[in-house]
């Protein structure tokens with residue numbers, strides 16, 4: 334595909350889309366019903382439907398009977414851990430293999446022309462982004478992921494929290510399933526904004542930002558405190574009356590769903606003129622500029638708070654003006670001491 338029909342490439346070779354990044358036409362005033370209808374399929378396809386189906390598949394084929402989950406036995410827990418690791422390895426690995434190992438589309442639609450594998454940095458274990466990212470993903474990310482999963486299932490299996498059935502509460506659970514991405518966006522935005530507070534940033538979130546040029550393995554490469562906060566979104570289903578399958582969906586939405594923002598390419602070519610939008614632009618701008626786009630644009634939190642960057646020259650100017658104001662404030666505060 335000709336990526337220059339969709340965007341431009343600067344002198345460094347970095348590609349950016351012509352179309353500025355937009356937030357979803359949800360929570361907009363005045364409402365935009367036509368834009369909403371046009372956008373609606375994206376709410377389900379392809380990612381959300383995939384993550385919802387994966388939760389059903391785990392319930393059906395991976396998890397044991399409820400009676401088994403009433404006790405914490407090593408057998409089912411280790412099996413779940415291994416299957417989670419394998420699933421992440423295959424899912425994230427498929428993007429990595431096609432786009433970064435085989436480089437099937439070269440740097441077409443790639444935001445940053447450089448390849449992480451060709452850049453050593455002392456910020457990473459063994460100076461290698463991929464090795465560092467994978468160690469954090471599988472070393473702490475997947476154990477934390479599985480621990481939350483086990484805790485949630487154990488709580489449901491033992492009746493410690495209300496378990497609503499799909500037959501008895503179809504409408505409520507359907508609405509709650511539709512809200513899973515909204516719960517995620519709100520939880521993620523608040524957590525993410527909090528860990529950009531300087532002391533927490535240095536201690537926790539800087540680990541994730543070591544990957545200035547993110548690739549698929551960067552998705553869950555975080556400090557364990559951030560991994561716990563991020564994947565802990567599934568615990569809302571112990572607070573809200575829910576169903577274990579929806580809790581799994583929420584967990585998979587966070588875990589598997591971390592990848593879209595870190596693919597590093599705007600479109601994934603599927604052969605001929607067909608392609609899949611990655612929806613990575615908003616979050617890749619966050620990795621590039623740090624103090625913009627704390628959310629993923631499903632809810633326009635960043636627009637409301639003035640931290641949205643859509644990738645355009647105007648967005649860039651707004652960001653620079655904000656940084657200048659911040660610098661002036663800090664200087665004034667330092668002068669007053």
Ligand SMILES: [Zn+2]
Nearest residue numbers: 541594616620
């Ligand atoms: Zn990120």
Ligand SMILES: [Zn+2]
Nearest residue numbers: 525529538619
């Ligand atoms: Zn951040």
